[in-house]
Amino acid sequence: MARHRNIRNRRDSDDYDYDDVYGHSVEEDSCLSPSDTSQWIYDRSRNHHAISSFLDSHDDIQEEAEEDTAEQTRPELERRESTDIRNLALTDADEAKLLSCLDELRDILGDTVSENVLIQTVLTNKFDFAKALDEILNRNKNKDKEPEKVISKPPPVVLIESAKPVVSNIDKTPKVIAINVEPKVGVIKGFKVEQDGGSGSRPQTPRDQSPATERTIQIPSKVKEKIDPNKQYSTERGSEKDHLYIVVIGHVDAGKSTLMGRLLCELGEVSQRTLHKYEQESKKIGKQSFMYAWVLDETGEERVRGITMDVGRAQFETKTKKVIILDAPGHADFIPNMITGAGQADVALLVVDATRGEFESGFELGGQTREHALLVRSLGISQLTVAVNKLDTANWSEERFNEILNKLKLFLKQAGFKESDVTFVPCSGLTGENLVKPPTELELCKWYKGPCLLDVIDQCNVPVRPVAKPLRITINDIFKGTGTGFCVAGRIENGVLNKGDKVLVCPIKEIAEVKGISINDLSSNVAFAGDQVSVTLSGVDIQNVAVGFVLSDPVQQVPVSSRFEARLVVFNVKVPITKGYPVLIHHQSLVESANIVKLKALLNKSTGEVLKKKPRCLGNNSVAVVDIEVCRPICIERYKDVKELGRVMLRVAGVTIAAGLITDIYNT
Structure with missing residues (x-):
């Protein structure tokens, strides 16, 4: 029982001999041995010696503290400021x-x-x-x-401390002997430097060399200069072939996908194994002629319906160019997708069906041949190649070819194409005649001596890339990438994009960082105007980004507005356009509801003179200046500043009624 406490005789105060305060520690501040009693005995000599040492070293401590204070003054002020x-x-x-x-x-x-x-x-x-x-x-x-100033300072006091302090018998205070030394002190760029190297000089310590004590700004010896965009473009792309984006347009069932698929097969871009697979699968459903079309029509719905629904992509190389094909849908229901594809292209390939009755239905009886040609011209494409396809069904007749040529020439000239920019090529997508090699068909060789389709594409001129202008990237697709962040796909209209750049997502005005760049499924560190890119972004939520947005330079930003002035060319309309007319506006890949809120002037087609101010309505084939108001702010540019972002299309009930150029932007 000796180990147990005496509960019966215990008093309450025995266990609570300290103040019971919440949070008070029950442990001692120091751990001392109970047997060491010398620590509690007062020793006069030991205490006196400690005080003397403290007095002797007190000045040194104060001097060091002053140095620390001076050293910390500037960073502290900078933090406060x-x-x-x-x-x-x-x-x-x-x-x-x-x-x-x-x-x-x-x-x-x-x-x-x-x-x-x-x-x-x-x-x-x-x-x-x-x-x-x-x-x-x-x-x-x-x-x-600025001239260097010499700051005079009182001569410092050098303290000489003996091993044992001299203590007077009268006042019991230590005596300190001081010697005055006058070193030459100067100030060079904020550093204190002692110029004589005698015994009284103090060598520079790491503290003296600390950047915190410096009072002047050090200019880097080599200032990083901005890279000239034109020089960067010539350095990166000087040795490569020019990139040419070509959109394939035409009426539905004109044979666009089959023509391009056969062209890719002839160039060796499609393996024989893949082609054999397409041949067997197309035979099973009774559509063997579609085997070449399936090279570009990859989705199951497109193959079942036998039509192109979205813009297909493929690429091949000619002698001087790297060509990227944009196979646009021909069906009237998918005109918005066709506009998106045409907005990304440099040149266009119009495919027409030479079969009797098929060309007429696509060109004269409300088909898409006319509308597609007008749309690509309104989108700024000036070079056009016309592939007269399926001419083998007319036994390679020269008369049939000339008949199609004469009808299209007149229409294309009215649409705004120059005769020198339009080339006609007879060919057949199914047989592969006159695609990549000179014609071998006897009936065709009798009257046609021109180049094959591949040579015509190779002769197309590549537009000048505006790499020196502020960055503008139109977003036409958004998807989740494999890593962090998300990806947006689109065309660089202006400028240069480097990996690691900061971009402004408009119209929401949020900053994002470029984590990765991909061109035609190949990773790259830089991309230029004209490139179709996939950009991995971070710093912005994918929920806040939509198709039709623009990635802009953060300093030179793209204008954002909901109202603008445009010069319109009106096509065939069933109902005249009046004030308040509701339309769907197509701007690159953006589709928004809008209203024509003001009719300003009616213009002459050829001269541009004002025929009538404030007209009451606009009829067929008229040219006018109008004000358009969109339901929400969008990213637009004046045509004179950025041509690619200065064009708009107006559609109503699935029909394109007008195309225009943005001439002024209002602040909203």
Whole structure:
């Protein structure tokens, strides 16, 4: 029982001899041995010696503290002077411009300039990166040119401490002997340097060399310059073949997919195993002639229905070019998809069916041949190749070829195509005649001496790529990638896109970072105007991005508005266009509801003169200036600034009624 506590004789105060405070630790602050009693005995000599040592070293401690305070003064002030961007009351667009400029300035200047100075300089120069950088660099140069000033300081006191302090018998205080030394002290760029190397000089310590004590800004020896876009384009693409995007258009069942599929097979782009598989599968459903079309029509619904529904993609190479095919649907129900494909192309290939009755139904009786030709011309495509397909059904008749040629020439000239920019080629997609090799059919060789289809495509001119203009990328598809972030697909209309760039997603005005770039399913670090790219983005939610949005340069942003002025060319309309007329506006891949809110003027077709101001209505084949209001803000450009983003199409009830150029944008 000796181990147990005496419960009967225990008093309550025995266990509670400390203040019962919530959170108070029951452990001692120090662990001392109970047997060590010397620590509790007062020793006068030991205490006196400790006080003397403290007094002797007190000045040294104070001097070191002063040095630490001086060293920490500037960083502390910089932290206090730093500006919070959120307190500047900037708009989202201005904040995006500011962040973009700050990133570029930090890439060049590093951490040598405080963030407060950078922000104030950028705001002063109205977000102009070049002007802000020049101002900072010029300010630093002026500081370097200032004459060096010698700051006089009182002679420092050098303390000589003996091994044992001298203590007077009278006042019992230690005596310290001081010797005055006058070293030459100068200030060079904020550093304190002692110029004589005598015994009184103090060598420079790492603390003296710390950047925290420096008072001037160090300008990097080599300032990173922005790469010239034209020079970068010539460096990256100078040795490669030019990229040419060609859209294949025409009436439904004209043989567009079969023609392109046979062309790819003749060029060796499709393996024999794949082709044999398509042949066997097409035989099972009784459509053996579709085996070549299935090279581009990959979805099951397209193969069952026998028509193209979405834009198919394929590529091949000629002698001088790398050609990317955009196989557009010909059915009237899929005109919006055709407009999306045509908006991504540089040139167009119009396929017509030479069979008796088929050409007439597609061209004269409300078919898509006319509408497709008008649409591609309205979208800015000026080079057109006409493939007169299925001419073998007419026994390669020259009379039939000339009949089609004469009808189309007149119409295409009225649509705005120059005669020198239009080429006619007789061919057959099913037999492969005159596609990649000169014709061998005797009936055709008698009268046709021109080039084959492949040579005509190779002779097309590649448009000048506007790589030096501000970045503009139109989004026509959004999908989830395999890694982090998500992907958007679209065409780079202007500028250069590098991996790691910051872009502004418009019209929502959110900043995103480019994590990856893919061109024709191949990874790349840079892409240029004219390229079809897939871009992996981070920093923005996929739910906030939609087809028709534009990736813009953060500084030189794309205009966003819901009202604009346009110069329209009206096609055939059943009902005249009046004020308040509802339409569907097609702008690249964007489709939005809109209204014609004002009819400003009726113009002469050829001269552009104003025939009548404020007309009451617009009839067939008229040209007019109107105001259009969209149901929500969209990304648009004036035609004179960016041609690709300055065109619009107006459709009503599945029919294209007008095409126009944006001449002015209103602030909304």
